[in-house]
Amino acid sequence: MTGPSDLPSPPVIVLENLVKFFGRFAALRGISASFAPGRLYVILGDNGAGKSTLLRIVTGLMQPSQGKVTLLGAGSIREVAHRVGYMAHAPLLYDELSGMENLRYFAGLYGLHDDNVCERAMTMVGLDPELSRRIGQYSQGMRQRLSLARAVLHDPELILLDEPFSNVDVRSAREMAAVLGRVRDKGKTIFVVTHQAALMEGIADEFVHMTAGQIVAREATARKANAQVETPS
Amino acid sequence: MKNIFIAFVVLTIALLAYSTYQGLFVAPTEQTMGEVQRIFYYHVPSAWTAGVCFFVNFLASLVYLWKRNPASDALAVASAEVGVAFCTIVLITGPIWARPVWGIWWTWDARLTTTLVLWLIYVSYLVLRRFAAGGQTQVLAAALAIFGFVDVPIVYMTIRWFRTQHPAPVMGGGENSGLDPAMLHAFFWNLLAFTCVGIVLMVLRYRLQTLEEKVEATHAAAALQGGNR
Amino acid sequence: MTTFTMARATLLKDLRLEWRSKDAINSMLFFALLVVVVFSFAFNPTAEESRHIAGGLVWVALLFAAIFALNQTWARELRNQVLDAYRVSPAPPNALFLAKAIGNFLFVVVLEVMMTPLFVVFYSLRSVGPVWQLIVVALLGTWALVVNGTFFAALSIRTRSREIMLPLILFPISIPALLAMVDATTSILTGDASPDFWIKMLAVYDVVFTAVCLLLFETVLNAE
Numbered sequence: 264m265t266g267p268s269d270l271p272s273p274p275v276i277v278l279e280n281l282v283k284f285f286g287r288f289a290a291l292r293g294i295s296a297s298f299a300p301g302r303l304y305v306i307l308g309d310n311g312a313g314k315s316t317l318l319r320i321v322t323g324l325m326q327p328s329q330g331k332v333t334l335l336g337a338g339s340i341r342e343v344a345h346r347v348g349y350m351a352h353a354p355l356l357y358d359e360l361s362g363m364e365n366l367r368y369f370a371g372l373y374g375l376h377d378d379n380v381c382e383r384a385m386t387m388v389g390l391d392p393e394l395s396r397r398i399g400q401y402s403q404g405m406r407q408r409l410s411l412a413r414a415v416l417h418d419p420e421l422i423l424l425d426e427p428f429s430n431v432d433v434r435s436a437r438e439m440a441a442v443l444g445r446v447r448d449k450g451k452t453i454f455v456v457t458h459q460a461a462l463m464e465g466i467a468d469e470f471v472h473m474t475a476g477q478i479v480a481r482e483a484t485a486r487k488a489n490a491q492v493e494t495p496s
Numbered sequence: 497m498k499n500i501f502i503a504f505v506v507l508t509i510a511l512l513a514y515s516t517y518q519g520l521f522v523a524p525t526e527q528t529m530g531e532v533q534r535i536f537y538y539h540v541p542s543a544w545t546a547g548v549c550f551f552v553n554f555l556a557s558l559v560y561l562w563k564r565n566p567a568s569d570a571l572a573v574a575s576a577e578v579g580v581a582f583c584t585i586v587l588i589t590g591p592i593w594a595r596p597v598w599g600i601w602w603t604w605d606a607r608l609t610t611t612l613v614l615w616l617i618y619v620s621y622l623v624l625r626r627f628a629a630g631g632q633t634q635v636l637a638a639a640l641a642i643f644g645f646v647d648v649p650i651v652y653m654t655i656r657w658f659r660t661q662h663p664a665p666v667m668g669g670g671e672n673s674g675l676d677p678a679m680l681h682a683f684f685w686n687l688l689a690f691t692c693v694g695i696v697l698m699v700l701r702y703r704l705q706t707l708e709e710k711v712e713a714t715h716a717a718a719a720l721q722g723g724n725r
Numbered sequence: 726m727t728t729f730t731m732a733r734a735t736l737l738k739d740l741r742l743e744w745r746s747k748d749a750i751n752s753m754l755f756f757a758l759l760v761v762v763v764f765s766f767a768f769n770p771t772a773e774e775s776r777h778i779a780g781g782l783v784w785v786a787l788l789f790a791a792i793f794a795l796n797q798t799w800a801r802e803l804r805n806q807v808l809d810a811y812r813v814s815p816a817p818p819n820a821l822f823l824a825k826a827i828g829n830f831l832f833v834v835v836l837e838v839m840m841t842p843l844f845v846v847f848y849s850l851r852s853v854g855p856v857w858q859l860i861v862v863a864l865l866g867t868w869a870l871v872v873n874g875t876f877f878a879a880l881s882i883r884t885r886s887r888e889i890m891l892p893l894i895l896f897p898i899s900i901p902a903l904l905a906m907v908d909a910t911t912s913i914l915t916g917d918a919s920p921d922f923w924i925k926m927l928a929v930y931d932v933v934f935t936a937v938c939l940l941l942f943e944t945v946l947n948a949e
Contacts, residue, residue, distance in 0.1 A: 282720065284631065287712070289719040322813055325949045328631065328716075344815035353806035357738070359745040371734045372816040397745070413810065561944060616897035623893055627884045632948035636880050639941045640894060643873070646937055647898050650930055654901035657922055658908060 273336060275300040275421055275452045276321060281330035283316055283476075290316045291327070292476035298454075300420070303447040305463045306456045308473035314456040317473070318425045321454070322349050335421060345373055348414035352426040354406045355413065358399030362409050363392055366416060373417040384412040389438050404435030411439055415446060422446065424455045428462060440466055501699060508692040515685035523682035535593045537682055541690035542585040543611060549579030549694055550618065550645060557641035560634060566709055569634040572641060573625065574701035576618050578694055583615040603664050606656045613651045617644040731820030732827070739828045742801060750832070753794060757840045760786040765847040775848040780910030783844055784903060788870065790840075791833050792892050795874040798825050799882055818943040826875040826938075833867050853916030862913065862920060865927035866906035870899060872931065876938040880945050902930050 274297040283291040290313045298304060306314045319325040321332055323340030335343045349355075356365045366381035382392040388408040398406055407427055414422055424443075428436040436459070444466040447453050455463060460470065464484075472480040519537035526533035556572040559565075590608045591601045602608075621644060625637045743750065764782050802808040811821055844850060852859060874895055881890035909923035 284716050284719070287715045287719055289716065292720050323947075324809055324812055326631075326947075340813060341815075344813060347813065349809065349813045351806060351809065353809075355807050355810040356805055357742060357801075357807060358805065359742050360738075364741075368734065368738050369810060369814070372731065372811065372814040374815070561941075613897060613900050616900070620894045620897050624880075624884065624890065627886055627890055629883060629885050632883055635944060635948040636883060639880065639945050640877075642941065643876075643898055643934070643937060646933060647901065650926075650933065651901045654904050654926055657926070658904055661908065661918060 272300055274298055275335060276454075277333040278321070279331040279333075281317070281320060281332065282328050283313075283320060283325070284328045290476055291320070294330070294476075294478055296471075296478055296481075298452070300452045301447070301450050302468035303443060303453040303455070303463075303466060304469050304471055305460065305467040306454065306471045306473060307458075307460050311475075312473040313476040314473050315425050318423055318454065318456050322347070322423050345417060346420045348417065348419035348422040350407075350410050350414040350422070350424045350427050352429040354398070354410050356398055356406065356410055359397050361395050361397055362390060362401075362412075363394075365398060365409065366413060369413050370416050375417060380416060381412075384416045385409070387415075388412045388442055389435075402432070402435075403430045404432040407431050408435055408439060411442065419451070421452045422454070424453070424457075426456055426458070428457055428459055436462055504692070505696055508689070508696050511685070511689040511692055515682070515689035518682035518685045523679050524676065526679075529597050532593060532596045535589050537686040538690075539586060539589040539593060540683070541687045542582045542589065543607070544687060545690045545694040546579045546582035546586060546611070546614070548691060549575045549582065549698065550614065550648070552698065553579060553618075553621075553641050554645035557638035557645075560638045561642075564635075567706070569638070570702050570705035570709065571698075572634075572638060573705050574698045576621055576625075576641070577701055578697045580615065580618050580622065581697070582690075582694060583611055583618065586611045587615060604655075604659070605664055606652065606659045609655045610648075610652045613655075614648060617647065620644075728817045728820045728823070731816045732823040735821055735824035736828055739801075739824060740831075743828075743832075750835070753790060753832075753836060754839055756793065757786075757790050757836050758843065760790060761840055761843040761847060775850060776853070776914045777911060779844060779848055779850055779914060780907045783840070783910065784866070784906050787833070787837060787840065788896075788899075788903065790836055791829075791870055791874065792895070794832050794836070795829060795871070795878045795895075796888050796891055798829055798875055798878045803882065812947065818946045819939050821946070822875065822879070822938065822942040825879075826872050829871045829875050830868055833871055834864075837863055837867065850914070852914050854913035854920075858913050858920055858924075859910065861924060862906060862909045862927065865924065865931055866902060866909075869902035869906075869927060869930050869934065870895075872935050872938055873898060876942060876945070879942070883945075883948055902927060905930070 276296075276298040278294050278296045281291050281294040282289065292313075294317065306317070308314050316325070320327050321334065323332070323334070331338070334340055335346055337343045340347060357368075360368070362385055363378070363381055366384060367378065370376065370381055385392045388411050390405060390408055390412065398409060401409070411424075411427065414424070422443075427439060431439070440462050443453055443455065447466075447468070455467075457463065463470075465486075467484055468486055469484065470480075470482040471478055472482070515537070519534055523534070523537070525531060552575040553572050556568045556575060559568040560572060586608075590611075594603055595601055621637060621640050624640055625633055628636050764786055768778060768782065799808070802811070812818075874891070877894045878891050881887040881894065884890045905923040905926045909920035909927070912918040912920045912923070
């Protein structure tokens with residue numbers, strides 16, 4: 264296990280020897296790690312390193328072949344679903360509904376029936392709640408921003424994002440990154456899988472490097488007072 | 497363990513030889529249908545064995561959904577395949593029997609039709625196993641197996657009622673026709689022999705499946721160690 | 726946040742989506758008309774004969790039309806991978822299943838309402854038995870097809886050749902329900918026999934398989 268030895272509060276995610284096979288291909292080859300809360304982690308690696316697979320297993324959408332994930336102290340996401348938010352490179356939204364209609368539906372899944380919550384979420388990501396256009400007609404940047412709004416609608420403690428910036432215009436991407444930074448500043452924990460490390464510089468607390476299904480390095484950034492470069496044993 | 501199994505196989509072969517002798521030579525000839533009625537000694541025990549296999553499949557699938565262990569999944573596959581094989585025998589011997597006796601190849605009688613539907617259900621199970629993608633084949637197949645087995649009594653009752661509404665020739669002499677005691681003798685020996693054959697085949701297929709999984713596991717371990725090739 | 730309220734919210738969302746896109750309903754209606762016409766050319770009975778075969782024809786036609794609808798059920802959730810958003814939410818999986826099943830049920834009932842007058846016209850059908858019995862059979866039979874169809878459509882998401890997997894798995898298991906529907910319809914149309922046993926059989930089928938679907942849906946939804 265790696266990370267600073269003085270964890271002030273229980274780790275938000277614990278991975279124990281995670282292995283994932285697709286047929287004979289080992290996408291994850293025994294990952295064990297622990298992550299402290301209140302930080303923004305950026306997971307980097309080449310294509311095929313296993314980043315998306317790892318995130319999908321952490322969210323509970325995919326079962327590992329071996330190993331265990333503990334999320335916010337619980338064995339499966341079902342127990343803590345209302346405290347977790349998820350976003351992917353696919354929009355996870357309905358094309359034929361408007362922004363507010365989409366958010367209203369998903370808010371309902373979390374037991375929230377207040378339109379103000381949805382409006383605030385849209386405004387936070389820089390979208391106009393009054394927009395009645397179907398999101399199928401949005402640009403990719405607008406769609407991803409709405410997807411982010413959906414992910415944080417229920418004020419989750421932990422937010423998991425899988426390539427949120429892919430095919431998104433630079434301005435939208437920068438705005439989204441800034442939003443993530445602000446959300447982290449409120450004490451939330453964020454995991455971002457992305458290729459675009461440059462976008463996250465200045466916002467990330469730690470870069471997690473993956474290669475060939477394993478975590479090869481964890482690099483805390485200079486954001487924190489005690490910066491250190493660590494490698495897992 | 498292996499020695500016990502080999503002994504069991506030998507016993508099964510002996511049983512099968514004896515029961516065949518009983519069925520083809522010792523049992524008396526049926527008065528109306530003649531020699532062709534001897535198919536009965538293969539037709540009904542096959543149906544029984546298929547039923548046993550499908551019941552094993554049901555239990556193994558339930559256990560798999562509960563425990564998620566490879567052994568119960570291997571047993572589920574094995575029992576489904578052997579069950580389908582015996583079901584096929586029933587469906588082939590049926591028409592062979594029906595043709596000389598009634599002049600028709602197929603009679604939609606309750607038991608034969610139920611066997612056909614069963615055959616369809618478990619063939620669809622095997623198709624699903626082949627076509628499911630990814631590591632969740634076992635879970636999906638187990639779910640389907642439960643549907644299939646729950647359907648069996650419903651299928652039987654439905655077709656029984658349909659047959660009382662629209663009567664047709666019945667294989668095996670109807671529900672309540674008794675068997676001549678001499679025939680009963682041959683019948684029970686064949687029943688026992690076929691059940692044993694079914695068990696032998698299931699065990700063999702189960703072994704094969706577990707071996708295949710061991711091979712996969714070895715490859716997997718290699719991929720974990722040295723990286724993927 | 727009960728299963729019921731979630732199911733209703735999801736159902737309303739689906740209805741709204743269907744209304745906006747009109748994807749399936751237009752093509753389905755046209756397909757239904759085509760099926761009736763083709764069957765009329767293939768089987769050209771007298772009014773008396775037609776009562777005996779109409780039951781089978783209607784239900785077979787409907788079965789094939791329903792397969793198209795059922796294949797679409799989850800397609801919308803897979804576009805944009807929206808299903809993932811549902812799966813990570815605290816909403817109960819059975820609410821999703823019920824919403825989809827009820828949505829499919831309504832859809833197929835609409836198809837039936839559209840197709841029946843066409844059949845009546847093309848076959849000069851008149852029922853000897855009471856029509857309300859036909860409606861009961863139709864409703865119970867439709868649910869029998871739809872509840873398993875929705876479940877297996879979800880199951881076939883995780884297979885290759887998913888469009889063909891659905892009928893492959895659905896038809897064998899639905900045979901008793903189909904037999905019941907066809908024979909009950911024929912009994913009522915011809916007035917030859919009482920459909921009571923069939924109606925009870927369909928009710929049993931519906932209850933048993935709805936329970937099995939609800940018990941196993943979560944397992945199948947999360948099988949990845």
